[in-house]
Amino acid sequence: MSEARDAVAFVGLGKMGLPMAKRLVEGGIRTVGYDVGPAARDSFAAAGGEVADSAAVAVAGAATVILMLPDSGIVESVLDDPEVVAALAPGTTVVDMSSSEPARTRALAERLAARGIPMIDAPVSGGVARAVTGKLAVMVGGDDADVERAEPLLTLLGTIYRSGGVGSGHAVKALNNLMSATHLLVTSEAILAGRRFGLDPAQVLEIVNASSGRSGSTENKWPRFVLPGTYDSGFGLRLMLKDMRIAVALADQVGLPSRLGADAVELWAKAAEELPADADHTEIARWLDERAAPPAGD
Ligand code: NAD
Numbered sequence: 001m002s003e004a005r006d007a008v009a010f011v012g013l014g015k016m017g018l019p020m021a022k023r024l025v026e027g028g029i030r031t032v033g034y035d036v037g038p039a040a041r042d043s044f045a046a047a048g049g050e051v052a053d054s055a056a057v058a059v060a061g062a063a064t065v066i067l068m069l070p071d072s073g074i075v076e077s078v079l080d081d082p083e084v085v086a087a088l089a090p091g092t093t094v095v096d097m098s099s100s101e102p103a104r105t106r107a108l109a110e111r112l113a114a115r116g117i118p119m120i121d122a123p124v125s126g127g128v129a130r131a132v133t134g135k136l137a138v139m140v141g142g143d144d145a146d147v148e149r150a151e152p153l154l155t156l157l158g159t160i161y162r163s164g165g166v167g168s169g170h171a172v173k174a175l176n177n178l179m180s181a182t183h184l185l186v187t188s189e190a191i192l193a194g195r196r197f198g199l200d201p202a203q204v205l206e207i208v209n210a211s212s213g214r215s216g217s218t219e220n221k222w223p224r225f226v227l228p229g230t231y232d233s234g235f236g237l238r239l240m241l242k243d244m245r246i247a248v249a250l251a252d253q254v255g256l257p258s259r260l261g262a263d264a265v266e267l268w269a270k271a272a273e274e275l276p277a278d279a280d281h282t283e284i285a286r287w288l289d290e291r292a293a294p295p296a297g298d
Contacts, residue, residue: 007032008153009062011055011078012098013040015234016124017068019131020097020157022047027156034058056083064093064153071242072100076108090116095150097138097157099123099174099239101246102167103253105141109166118146121166122154123173128234130158137161139176141168171250178247180216181240181281182264187217188226188285196295202227225282233282240281241268 006029010021013035024031025048033044034052041051052058055078059065065088069075075096078084088094094117096105102121109119120142130136136158140147142165154160163172190213194204205227208218225233244265251258271287272279 006030007062007064009034009052009055009058009065010049010068011035011058011065012068012070013037013044014068014070015128015236016131018043018047019128020066020068020124020136021049023131023134023156024153025049029153029156032058032062054083055081056087059084059092060087061089062092064095064150066095066153067098069098070239071098072104072108074098075100076104079108079112085115088115088117092117093146093149094119095122095153096120096170097122097124099177099243099246100170102171102174102250105170106167109142118143119166120146120150121169122150122160123169124158125173125176126158134158139163139169139172141170142166170246174243174246174250177240177243178258178261178264181244181268181284182260183215184217184221184282184284185264185267185288187213187215187222188288191222192285192289192292221282222285225280226285229286231280231283231286233280235281237268237275237279237281237283238272238277241265241272244268 008024008029008031010017010031010033013021013033018040021031021033021044032050032052034055035041045051067075067078075098094112105121112119120140122138122140124136124138126136134157138154138158138160140160141163151160163169191201191204195201205218205222208214225231248258248261248265251261268284271284275283275287
């Protein structure tokens with residue numbers, strides 16, 4: 001068990017945060033978890049974690065504060081809460097592992113730096129399955145010394161990939177998800193068209209996975225979550241849409257608008273409007289199938 005001064009506060013014990021915080025506990029790190037949802041707190045306590053009643057209590061005395069929250073707005077609301085501000089000691093390292101907005105991350109890091117609190121961003125890819133096994137890809141932005149301090153914790157969660165200064169991890173993450181979401185969309189359109197042509201989707205996937213059209217969607221998402229009809233990857237459709245919008249805004253901002261990305265956002269936004277609030281992102285495939293026009297001649 002590590003010393004109290006090495007303690008981690010882990011805020012956000014959702015689909016990703018819970019298994020990540022559990023990995024820290026299993027790695028011998030004293031981890032105090034907080035989530036606004038009582039069920040999430042109970043799950044962490046049942047896994048042997050220490051639970052706090054508020055984010056302020058969790059961060060008090062922590063050497064590192066890890067956030068795994070839905071978006072920038074919620075990360076800011078936690079860190080700007082006056083009780084958290086009072087409890088967060090100078091020298092505490094803040095690590096935002098959520099998929100947040102790079103420009104807001106930079107602004108937040110500046111505000112925290114003015115209070116002597118270093119911040120890095122370390123969003124992840126790999127989904128719930130790789131959060132459980134500690135095999136996430138961790139995209140880390142920040143100053144070398146700050147990243148080095150957080151490294152022993154981050155390596156319990158996955159493999160570190162440095163991306164540059166603070167905010168750069170969040171930029172890579174959003175761009176990655178724009179690619180991933182666009183692959184999933186076009187893969188779904190192509191396989192559905194193939195099926196209507198008379199092809200067997202499983203055979204199409206096998207052939208494409210030995211060919212140049214393969215991607216995470218053909219190798220992982222379609223075979224694991226779409227073909228079996230489970231749609232339970234654990235990554236929400238609205239969270240994916242949020243990431244796509246961050247990436248498309250970034251492209252606009254640098255003067256290289258993504259036309260394909262903007263079209264993909266439009267379709268995902270329509271799906272988000274029509275599907276239940278907790279829809280998994282792989283349900284984009286079912287949604288496309290269900291809204292497809294009947295075959296000509298029907
Ligand atoms: P989630 O919705 O399952 O978890 C978020 C958790 O934050 C919830 O338990 C919620 O109760 C908690 N929360 C919300 N507001 C809070 C507050 N003010 N204080 C404390 N807790 C609060 O989401 P998730 O799937 O775990 O995703 C978390 C982040 O990781 C998101 O930014 C997402 O885009 C990203 N991400 C998710 C996946 C995935 O496969 N699920 C993969 C990579 C990255």
